[in-house]
Amino acid sequence: MSTTVIKLPGTTRPRWERAVPVYGVSVVNPFFIGLIVMALLALVLTTYREIVGLGPVSGMNDMFGWGIWKTFNVVVLTAWGSGAFAVGTAAWVFGRKRLFPLMRMALLTSMLAYACGLCLLGVDVGRPWNFYWVFFPWNWNVHSPMAEVAICMSVYAAIPLFLENIPPVLERLWHFDVRLQPIVEKLEHILHKFFPLIIAAAYLLPAMHQSSLGALMLLAGQRVHPLWQTPFLPLLYVGAAAFMSFGCVAGTTMLCCLVWKRPMDREVLDEAARITAWLIAGWLALRTLDLLFRGALITAFRFNRYAGIFWIETFLIGYGGWLLYRSLKDRQPRTMFLGYTISSIGGMLYRFSPTTLAYMPGPKAMYFPSTIELLIAIGFVSIGIAAFLLMVKLFAILPAPAQEWRDMAHYFKFRKPYISWTRYFNFGFFGDIEPKESD
Amino acid sequence: MAITRRDLITNIAKAGVPVAAVMSMSTMASAGSESTQAESLPVPNAAVGLLYDASLCIGCKACEAACNEANNTPEDISGDRLHEAPVDLNVFTRNIIKLYKPTDGSPSSFVKRQCMQCLDPACAAGCPFQALYKESVTGIVRWDGGKCIGCRYCTISCPFSVPRFQWQGFNPVVTKCELCSHRLAKGLKPGCTSVCPTGAVTFGPRTVLLLEAKRRIKNSPGRYYQDRVYGEKDNGGTQALYLSRVPFAMLGLPEIGPESVPSSSLRWQERVYKYFALPALLYVGLVAVIRKNLKGHEAEALEQEKETGLRAQQ
Numbered sequence: 001m002s003t004t005v006i007k008l009p010g011t012t013r014p015r016w017e018r019a020v021p022v023y024g025v026s027v028v029n030p031f032f033i034g035l036i037v038m039a040l041l042a043l044v045l046t047t048y049r050e051i052v053g054l055g056p057v058s059g060m061n062d063m064f065g066w067g068i069w070k071t072f073n074v075v076v077l078t079a080w081g082s083g084a085f086a087v088g089t090a091a092w093v094f095g096r097k098r099l100f101p102l103m104r105m106a107l108l109t110s111m112l113a114y115a116c117g118l119c120l121l122g123v124d125v126g127r128p129w130n131f132y133w134v135f136f137p138w139n140w141n142v143h144s145p146m147a148e149v150a151i152c153m154s155v156y157a158a159i160p161l162f163l164e165n166i167p168p169v170l171e172r173l174w175h176f177d178v179r180l181q182p183i184v185e186k187l188e189h190i191l192h193k194f195f196p197l198i199i200a201a202a203y204l205l206p207a208m209h210q211s212s213l214g215a216l217m218l219l220a221g222q223r224v225h226p227l228w229q230t231p232f233l234p235l236l237y238v239g240a241a242a243f244m245s246f247g248c249v250a251g252t253t254m255l256c257c258l259v260w261k262r263p264m265d266r267e268v269l270d271e272a273a274r275i276t277a278w279l280i281a282g283w284l285a286l287r288t289l290d291l292l293f294r295g296a297l298i299t300a301f302r303f304n305r306y307a308g309i310f311w312i313e314t315f316l317i318g319y320g321g322w323l324l325y326r327s328l329k330d331r332q333p334r335t336m337f338l339g340y341t342i343s344s345i346g347g348m349l350y351r352f353s354p355t356t357l358a359y360m361p362g363p364k365a366m367y368f369p370s371t372i373e374l375l376i377a378i379g380f381v382s383i384g385i386a387a388f389l390l391m392v393k394l395f396a397i398l399p400a401p402a403q404e405w406r407d408m409a410h411y412f413k414f415r416k417p418y419i420s421w422t423r424y425f426n427f428g429f430f431g432d433i434e435p436k437e438s439d
Numbered sequence: 440m441a442i443t444r445r446d447l448i449t450n451i452a453k454a455g456v457p458v459a460a461v462m463s464m465s466t467m468a469s470a471g472s473e474s475t476q477a478e479s480l481p482v483p484n485a486a487v488g489l490l491y492d493a494s495l496c497i498g499c500k501a502c503e504a505a506c507n508e509a510n511n512t513p514e515d516i517s518g519d520r521l522h523e524a525p526v527d528l529n530v531f532t533r534n535i536i537k538l539y540k541p542t543d544g545s546p547s548s549f550v551k552r553q554c555m556q557c558l559d560p561a562c563a564a565g566c567p568f569q570a571l572y573k574e575s576v577t578g579i580v581r582w583d584g585g586k587c588i589g590c591r592y593c594t595i596s597c598p599f600s601v602p603r604f605q606w607q608g609f610n611p612v613v614t615k616c617e618l619c620s621h622r623l624a625k626g627l628k629p630g631c632t633s634v635c636p637t638g639a640v641t642f643g644p645r646t647v648l649l650l651e652a653k654r655r656i657k658n659s660p661g662r663y664y665q666d667r668v669y670g671e672k673d674n675g676g677t678q679a680l681y682l683s684r685v686p687f688a689m690l691g692l693p694e695i696g697p698e699s700v701p702s703s704s705l706r707w708q709e710r711v712y713k714y715f716a717l718p719a720l721l722y723v724g725l726v727a728v729i730r731k732n733l734k735g736h737e738a739e740a741l742e743q744e745k746e747t748g749l750r751a752q753q
Contacts, residue, residue, distance in 0.1 A: 017743070018752050055606025062529060062603055065594035092732050093725065100736070126589020126604060126611040133568040133586055140568065143709050146592040147567035167753040174750070192753065196733060200725035204718060218704035219565050219596035222693060231707060361600060402747045 014263030016101035016399035019168070022260050022392050023408045035386040042379020045372050046123050054126065058373040063365035064356075068377050069124040071355040074117045075213050076348045077381070078153070079241035081113020083249035084161055085206035086242040090275055092199060098271045101399035105256075106249040107164050108397050112384040113248075114157040120380045121150075145215035152209035160202035166191060168395040210241045217354040225306045225358035226296040236287060237351065243279040243321075244347035246272055251340035253399070254333060256392065262400050264333060273324045273336050280321030280343055284314070309349070309357050316346025480558045480675045480699065482645060483578035487618065488670075488678030489632065489640055490648040491551045492655065493690065494662065496639035498536050498549040502631035506534035506553075509619050509630030528552060530605040533616040534631050539689050548683060550690035551640055553631070554601045554616035555670065556580050556678035557699065562593035562602055562615075564701035571602070571613075578645070578678055579618045587613055598674060598693060598700050618642075645678050652680055675699025 049057045060067040083106035091099040122128050133139050134151055141147045167188070174184040191198075214237030217224050230236070250272040257264050291297040300307050320343025327336035349357075356367065369377070392398050503523065507514055515525040515532050525532040533553060540547040560580045563571045570587035573580050582602075589611055593602040605611035619629035627633065632642035641648065652668040660666060662684065669681035674695045681692060688694055696703075711717055740751040 017747070018749060051609055053606055053608045053611055054604075060606070062527065062594065063600070065591035065604060092729050095732060097732075097736065126591070127584075127587050128589070130568070130570075130586055130588045133588075139586065141564075141566055142712065143705055144565050144567050144592075145705075145708065146565050146590055148712075150567050150588070150590070171750075171752060188753070192737070196726050196730040199729050199733075200722055203725055203729075204722050208718065212708075215705070215708050216565075216592070216595075218708070219561050219592075219700060221561075221598055221695070221700045221704060223598075231704075234708070396752065402749055405749055 013267075014265055014401055016265035016268055017402040018400065018405060019101070019104050019396035019398060020400040020404045020408055021394065021396050022256075022398060024411055025260065025393065027390055027393050032386060032389055035382040035389075038375075038379045038382040039386060040379075042376045042382070045376050045379070049123060049372070049376070054124075057370065057376075059368050059370045060373075061365075061367065063361040064359070064367035066355060067124070067367065067373055068356075068369045069120050069373070071352060073120045073377055073380060074124075075216075075355055076351045077113050078117045079210060079213070079237070079351050080244045080248045080344060080348060081109050081117075082206050082210060082241045083107075083245040084110035084164060085203055085210070086245040087249050087272075088199065089203050093203065096271060096275065098268055099275075101265065101268050102249050102253060102272065104168060104397045105253050105399070106245070107161070108388065108391055109248055109252060110245075111157070111161050111165050112387050112391075114153065114161060116380045116384040118154060118157055119383075120377070123376065145212040145219070148212040149209050149216065152205050152212065156202065156205035156209065160198050160205065163191070163194075163198050164202055168397060172395055206241075207238060211235065211238045213237055213351075214354075217359075220354075220359065223359060223361050224354050225360060226294070226299055227291065227306055227310045228354040228358045230290050230294060230296075232286065232290045233354065236283070236290070239279065239283040239286065240347045240350050243276050243283060243317075244344050244351075246276040246279065247320075247340040247344035247347070250276070251337060251344065254337050254340070256398055260398075262398065262404070265399065266331070268399070269333070269336060270328055273327055273339070276340070276343070277321050277325040277328070280317055280324070284318055284321070287314075306358055309353055313346050313349040313353065316342050316349065318346075320344070320346055480702075482558060482676070483574070483576060485576050486558075486578035486645040486678050487623070487643065488556055488578075488645045488648055488680060489553070489618070489629070489642055490652055490680045491640045491682070492652075493548045493550055493639070493681065493683040493685070495637045496536070496549040496551065497637055498538060499636060500536050501634045501636065502534055502551065502640060503532070503536060505630035505634040506616075507531070509622055512614075528601060528603055530603045530612070530614050532603075533614055537691070539685060541689075546684055548685045548690065550683070550692075551631070552599075552601075552691060553679065554580060554618075555599050555674070556616075556618065557674055558676040558678065559674070559699035559701055561596040561598055561674075561700040564705065565592045565596040567592070574620075577618075577620075577623070579620055580615070581617050581620060582613050582615065584612060589613070596700070598695055599691075645680075648680055652682055655682060672697040675702060 045057070054060055058067050058069075083102075087099055087102055087106040090096040091103060122131075125131075131150075134154065140151065170184050170188055170191070173180050174188075211234035214233040214235070217229070218231070218233055221229070250269060254264065254269065256262070288297075291300070300310050320339045320341070323335050323339030323342065325339075327333075327339055500523075503525075504514070506512075507523075510533060512531045512533070514523040515529060516523055518524040518526070525535060527537075528535050535552050537550050537552060538547065539550060556579055558578070560571070560573055563569070563573055563580060566572075566587075567590065568586045568588065570583045570585075571580060571593055572583065589604070591604050591613075593613060594600070594604055602613050602615045604613055619627070622629060628642045632640050635641075641651070643651075649668060649671060652671075656663050656666045656668070663682050664684060664686055669683070669687045669692055670677035670679055673692075675698060681687065681690070683690060740753070744751040
């Protein structure tokens, strides 16, 4: 693959020019069925949880009031999936336009991560029916980080993030039938008109609630280990979300290219890796300075669990960042992918620690997720992955060279002419091979 | 050179004046900051509270039973199915007597744990929809089931680990001591104070209780730990006050300092979101930058559309 591409001036290197659906692969395969089974199991168990309450189905207790549904599926996974915010900000605010081919991946992964996280949050809270108070702003406790997370996150997922994901759907409708084209174009025009307003909200709101997720643990005070408890926790949480989400977007795209045998655009990936490496470097510097100035660094040299966790996460993040930096030199996608994976795992550990691993509510406090709790958490992640697999095959999400679009048209014209039920490829605009018939 | 007595005295005086000045300044400074801390939080007009004197408590647990009766909660007999002996506060136990007994033979002590009714409660500061709120007149921190979404943030944020979430059932509640507000409305005292045989726990206005606590300390100096009333200034001040012979930390009352947890931890949060001015400003700036960047991008996309013959993608 792209590892063997020889770098010569004039040779055509694969470029990501447009998003193309994954075609010629069936949606339903054993892996997909496995995901659906896990998701259905989770839904059945969720019904059980709603009847019997949280105690019997989870390991949560009076000391550890929060389990992995909140601390992993919400606090960690929405950070990992906040690519729409981090990649988008880099591309549209800081002018890194080379990242543009990754935007649709970023938007889709974000939407799925947020949707699954918020759904599980609804399962996790004890009295979800009272959530209607979100519509009464005078009842908000504006300075509560929890209010900000609850309000900001749901508003973000429901409005700006949802609207940002509309273009691929409209595009599919445009290609679906010529009769739809005028309406679709009108809708697109309206959407484009409001795009600056939507996108600005889509960058401001995540910056607010990703920092508030960190501010949540500020109120826990002394019960969070000093290696993590700092006034800079909100800033560090946003920073971690930024570099982790680059890992999610670029890493997942690389994985998809590997699985579905698509070429990789080295320029885009290099740009993403460079930004991620610098984000990690800046983040590590901020964390080290914070630890130094608070005088908490000394606790990292004690022989205990917390120091161990601290060194593991620092090593993972630092080593991942270094691998990303090295991948710019040795031009190995393998190094880059490993760098994204390792730094993301490190970032996840960092986001997980203050709420769970480094949270010390009492001397005998103990929490370990129960089987049902784990199954529901995995089930909601499975829903996200299954939806992702479905979406990349239905809509133009994954970036590819423009030639891939024409290949797709040929594929459906000659190899699968009997597929008329999607009609995605029967009518529409395929450049030089556009069919002339009309319905 | 021989040092005369006169030299010695003048030298000591020379050295002493700056030291004394510095010391007096530092004490003035600390006294000044303490007074501002104590006065920074408004105490509700009719703030009521509890005064618990651990040195008077005999651990009879009559208050536990009275609390159950007053709040209509079932006795927690989960221990041996016979005696009411909860291990800690739980959803049925808003008030508990615990024993601190060190192994080295130093003095032991009972401790009564219930909601501290903080002047600046962390639970209410974190509660997203004001389900936990501080009553403006009595200062009692109460829970409103109609607003609680069951997020359990109160159990994370309370520095005294007081609020409890009901883990069983489809309609869970959050419980904590509400100073028997329903009894106060009828002119009755809270359950626990109405039965205490030794007067270890008493109910009254916070100011009166504070004076009483200070009187006890004055009458028997050295009897109480640090001659201090826990809750006068701790965590910004609480309406439940404690006197003890053993260190408060041993009784599960953490040394938080005079600044309340919300005011120290959410200070920056509040500044950044004041009047929502900073986010609004940021939003306007973002819209401007993005509008400019998008315009260029649209032109590029159209150019590419002409070049490749494929419809531009947003």
